[in-house]
Amino acid sequence: xxxxxxxxxxxxxxxxxxxxxxxxxxxxxxxxxxxxxxxxxxxxxxxxxxxxxxxxxxxxxxxxxxxxxxxxxxxxxxxxxxxxxxxxxxxxxxxxxxxxxxxxxxxxxxxxxxxxxxxxxxxxxxxxxxxxxxxxxxxxxxxxxxxxxxxxxxxxxxxxxxxxxxxxxxxxxxxxxxxxxxxxxxxxxxxxxxxxxxxxxxxxxxxxxxxxxxxxxxxxxxxxxxxxxxxxxxxxxxxxxxxxxxxxxxxxxxxxxxxxxxxxxxxxxxxxxxxxxxx
Amino acid sequence: xxxxxxxxxxxxxxxxxxxxxxxxxxxxxxxxxxxxxxxxxxxxxxxxxxxxxxxxxxxxxxxxxxxxxxxxxxxxxxxxxxxxxxxxxxxxxxxxxxxxxxxxxxxxxxxxxxxxxxxxxxxxxxxxxxxxxxxxxxxxxxxxxxxxxxxxxxxxxxxxxxxxxxxxxxxxxxxxxxxxxxxxxxxxxxxxxxxxxxxxxxxxxxxxxxxxxxxxxxxxxxxxxxxxxxxxxxxxxxxxxxxxxxxxxxxxxxxxxxxxxxxxxxxxxxxxxxxxxxxxxxxxxxxxxxxxxxxxxxxxxxxxxxxx
Ligand SMILES: Nc1ncnc2c1ncn2[C@@H]1O[C@H](COP(=O)(O)OP(=O)(O)O)[C@@H](O)[C@H]1O
Ligand SMILES: [Mg+2]
Numbered sequence: 001x002x003x004x005x006x007x008x009x010x011x012x013x014x015x016x017x018x019x020x021x022x023x024x025x026x027x028x029x030x031x032x033x034x035x036x037x038x039x040x041x042x043x044x045x046x047x048x049x050x051x052x053x054x055x056x057x058x059x060x061x062x063x064x065x066x067x068x069x070x071x072x073x074x075x076x077x078x079x080x081x082x083x084x085x086x087x088x089x090x091x092x093x094x095x096x097x098x099x100x101x102x103x104x105x106x107x108x109x110x111x112x113x114x115x116x117x118x119x120x121x122x123x124x125x126x127x128x129x130x131x132x133x134x135x136x137x138x139x140x141x142x143x144x145x146x147x148x149x150x151x152x153x154x155x156x157x158x159x160x161x162x163x164x165x166x167x168x169x170x171x172x173x174x175x176x177x178x179x180x181x182x183x184x185x186x187x188x189x190x191x192x193x194x195x196x197x198x199x200x201x202x203x204x205x206x207x208x209x210x211x212x213x214x215x216x217x218x219x220x221x222x223x224x225x226x227x228x229x230x231x232x233x234x235x236x237x238x239x240x241x242x243x244x245x246x247x248x249x250x251x252x253x254x255x256x257x258x259x260x261x262x263x264x265x266x267x268x269x270x271x272x273x274x275x276x277x278x279x
Numbered sequence: 280x281x282x283x284x285x286x287x288x289x290x291x292x293x294x295x296x297x298x299x300x301x302x303x304x305x306x307x308x309x310x311x312x313x314x315x316x317x318x319x320x321x322x323x324x325x326x327x328x329x330x331x332x333x334x335x336x337x338x339x340x341x342x343x344x345x346x347x348x349x350x351x352x353x354x355x356x357x358x359x360x361x362x363x364x365x366x367x368x369x370x371x372x373x374x375x376x377x378x379x380x381x382x383x384x385x386x387x388x389x390x391x392x393x394x395x396x397x398x399x400x401x402x403x404x405x406x407x408x409x410x411x412x413x414x415x416x417x418x419x420x421x422x423x424x425x426x427x428x429x430x431x432x433x434x435x436x437x438x439x440x441x442x443x444x445x446x447x448x449x450x451x452x453x454x455x456x457x458x459x460x461x462x463x464x465x466x467x468x469x470x471x472x473x474x475x476x477x478x479x480x481x482x483x484x485x486x487x488x489x490x491x492x493x494x495x496x497x498x499x500x501x502x503x504x505x506x507x508x509x510x511x512x513x514x515x516x517x518x519x520x521x522x523x524x525x526x527x528x529x530x531x532x533x534x535x536x537x538x539x540x541x542x543x544x545x546x547x548x549x550x551x552x553x554x555x556x557x558x559x560x561x562x563x564x565x566x567x568x569x570x571x572x573x574x575x576x577x578x579x580x581x582x583x584x585x586x587x
Contacts, residue, residue, distance in 0.1 A: 023352045031383035038380060039371035116367035123333055124384035124432070125357035278333050278352065 024270060025129035032121065032134020033141075036103075051098050052146050055091040056153055062213065063087050063159075074215060076237060077246040081161065088159040089168070089243040090212040093235035095150040096172040097179045097207075099143030104183035105199055108135060109190060112276075119277050128273035132266055136180045143176025154243065162245020171242055171255075175235040178258040181265025182231070188272040206232045231261055282345075284309050284436055284467055285330060289339035292325050299325040301491035302339065307436075312468040314482035316475065316573060318585050322491040323471035324364050327440045330469065332356045344435060357385055360434030364441045364471075366421050368413045374424060375400060375409040382431040395431055403427035403457065419450025426457065437461065439470040443477060455480055473585050475573035487577055494580040499573055506579045507571035508533050510549035514556065514563035515541045524561060531555050536578055545575070 063084030070083040111117040121131050151168060154160050160168075183199075190196050209219075210232040216224050227233050238254040241247050285307040292300040300322040307313045315323045328334035329341060332348035332355040341348060348355045369377050375396050382392030400406045403423040408416065416424065422442065429437060442458065443451040458481055462468055472478050478485055479499045487494045487502070495502055512532070516524045518540055525537045532546035546552045549568035556563065577585050 022354075023350065026353045026386070028384065028386050031380070031386070034383055035369070035372070035380045038376055039369070042371055115370060116365070117369060119333075119363075120367040120369065120381070121384055123331060123356060123359075123361045123363070124381065125353040125386065126384050127353050279335065 021129075024127040024274070026125050026127050027130070028126060029130045029133035029137060032126065032131055033137050036135065036138035048102075048142075051102050052095070052149060054098065055095045055146075055150055058094075059084070059088055059091050059150075059153070059157075063091075075240060075244060075246055076211070076215065076217075076250075077241065077248050079244060079246040081244050084157070085159045085161055085244060086240070087213055088154050088157075089240040090210070090236040092147055092150050092154065092168060092172060092243070093175055093232065093239045094207055094212065096143040096147040096176040097232060097235065099146035100139045100176040100179035101183050101199075101203065103139035103142050104136065104180040105187045105196065107139075108184050108187045109196055112188065113191075118273060122273070122277040128270045128278065129266070131273055132184065132269040136177070136184055136266070136269070139180035139183065140173065140176045143180060144173050147172035147176065160243050162243070164241075164245050164247065165243040168239050168242045171235075171238050174255065174258045174262075175239070178231060178235075178261040178265070181262045181269070183265070185265040185268035185272065188269055188276070206230050211236050231257065234258065281309055283307055284344055285313075285469070286342045287326075287330070287339070288341075290326070290329060290336055290341055291338045292322075292329060292334065293337040298337075298491050300329070303486070303488065303491070303493050304339075305486055305493065305496070307467065307469060309435075309467055310465045312462050312470075312481055312483045314469075314478045314485035315471040315488050316473065316478045316482075316485050316577070316585070317471075317488035318473055318577075318583070320490075321488045323488060324440055325491075326488075327363075327438055327469070327471060331359055331361050331438050357432060358435045360429030360432065360437040362422075362425050362429050362437070362439045362442055364444070366425050368421060368424060368428070370413050372413070373409070374405060374411050374413060374416070377413060377424065378428055378431055381428045385432040387432065392431065396427075399427040399430055402430075402460075404453070417450070419446050419453060422446060422450070422454060423457065426454070430461075434466075436467045436469060439468065441471055441473070443472075443474065451477075475577070475585060478573055485573075487573075487580060489577075489581050495576065502573065502576050503571050505576075507575040508545040509547045509571060510545075511569055511571050511575060512544040512546065512549045512553050512556075513541050513565075513567040513569065514544070514553070515565045516561070516563055528556055528559065528561070534579075538584070543575070543578070545571070 067083035072080045073083055073086040074080055075086065118131055122128065186199065210227055210230060216227060234254040234257040238251050241251050283306040288304045289302045290300060290304065291298060291302050303326065315326060317323055325334065329336050330343060332343065332352045335349060343355045344358055346355050369380065372380055378396035378399060379389065379392045382395060383389065400409055403426060405420060405424060405427065408420065413421065443454050446454065458468065462481065468481065470481060482499060484498050486496045495506065497505065521542055522537055525535060525542050529535065532544035532552045534545040536543040544552050553566055553568060574585055
């Protein structure tokens with residue numbers, strides 16, 4: 001058989017902009033996402049499902065079980081809500097976070113250190129921003145799936161107290177995007193498994209203490225500040241406001257926090273990919 | 280002659296203070312098959328990465344298809360096919376999906392990529408492995424898949440970094456045959472190797488590189504003519520006697536090289552020189568008369584063998 005056509009001497013070379021963005025972004029993050037979706041065919045679905053059910057188990061055991069003892073709780077805006085309806089939005093934010101983190105940390109670490117996947121991608125016409133956006137979108141998608149499923153469970157259990165709960169859907173997308181973006185950025189700087197364990201080391205206390213299971217006011221003020229610096233608390237407050245219908249201006253601040261988080265994550269991931277694979 | 284597709288001028292890459300590539304200059308014409316021949320650590324891969332627009336040069340000029348890869352990375356890469364020294368196939372995807380997904384990285388639509396993938400699987404003699412896992416392929420098959428992958432975007436230049444290193448002889452020959460077909464088609468090939476036979480078979484023209492610099496440049500036959508004699512006699516007297524014997528046979532042939540395990544005598548007529556040695560009453564353990572090769576060119580230029 002004959003060799004395939006390769007040589008095309010008359011084909012003009014496309015010139016795109018010479019701007020910095022031109023060398024970082026080819027507008028084809030879609031293809032990176034498509035690759036990720038194809039590859040998930042071979043993932044361990046048990047692990048995927050366990051990540052989905054974890055917050056649901058918390059909701060059932062603590063919300064329903066513990067809730068019977070606790071009664072109602074006062075939210076940061078002063079509303080009184082049943083305990084299950086108090087923790088459900090927090091766990092919704094956690095579901096989004098877990099899904100996003102699952103892909104953007106360990107999976108990315110493996111691809112970066114062992115699979116040489118990004119090296120291959122960056123020898124094509126893709127730029128580092130395409131790779132970052134594609135991978136982050138994939139992580140975001142998993143976060144959105146986890147959270148979407150959780151939101152349905154909340155609806156069935158009657159824990160969405162206001163119509164604004166509908167807005168929790170875009171809110172969890174934002175939260176998943178934020179965690180995916182920052183997660184990949186941090187992971188891209190990690191070199192060893194031990195360093196990766198630090199991520200878990202931060203995640204667990206953040207999950208437990210970010211006004212997830214009780215109001216922030218139980219802490220002394222300095223500790224409150226620390227928690228307010230970390231991302232999960234902003235997600236919890238944002239979603240809780242929406243599902244309980246207790247809206248406040250502070251929610252705009254939470255949205256802004258995530259917008260910044262997404263931007264910072266994208267910038268650092270792109271920089272790092274460039275430094276590693278386009279030195 | 281049409282304008283070169285690659286022009287490198289005093290191309291340099293430093294890691295910290297160490298120059299991996301130290302001011303090399305060369306041009307590659309369209310349709311040409313150009314080689315970089317040199318030992319491990321010569322700077323071949325570093326050069327290929329700069330040409331492949333995945334590494335930024337420290338100094339010098341580089342133009343690929345008229346574009347500076349520093350400013351036009353994605354556009355330059357869209358015109359190149361790259362076979363890196365170490366395979367980086369996507370282990371999470373099956374064989375055919377590897378090709379399709381790679382094609383999509385170049386913005387090729389799914390359907391077009393599928394057709395192209397089938398065509399290239401046939402070219403790489405992997406059609407019956409389309410659904411296999413990459414892990415289950417042999418080394419030679421992986422290499423062929425990497426080459427097929429590099430052709431997905433119909434590149435104008437194909438960069439091959441040590442395409443057959445680590446393969447058994449049979450797998451190498453299959454691969455050479457495939458590369459030869461590409462060459463016949465007029466694909467511009469740039470390849471690195473430390474195998475002289477590979478360089479002789481595949482390259483129209485090559486540069487001999489060592490320690491980041493170019494030692495010589497030319498067609499394989501011309502380099503051999505310029506830096507070596509027509510024939511070489513290889514004689515072995517045992518590693519403890521080689522040096523001593525070499526002293527006694529000084530003057531035989533045009534030039535003598537003493538290696539730890541053998542003596543090389545360069546001459547236009549090898550048989551005649553070998554006869555002179557035996558007439559001196561010296562009995563080599565083994566002897567061989569052969570044609571000069573690029574290995575001899577390298578030895579002449581650097582005093583060392585290509586493969587240590
Ligand atoms: N990323 C890097 N960081 C530091 N040194 C490097 C790096 N890549 C290559 N080198 C050094 O540059 C030299 C040339 O390497 P390389 O281009 O891989 O040679 P070759 O491909 O000819 O074997 C070697 O001494 C190698 O150690
Ligand atoms: Mg190399």
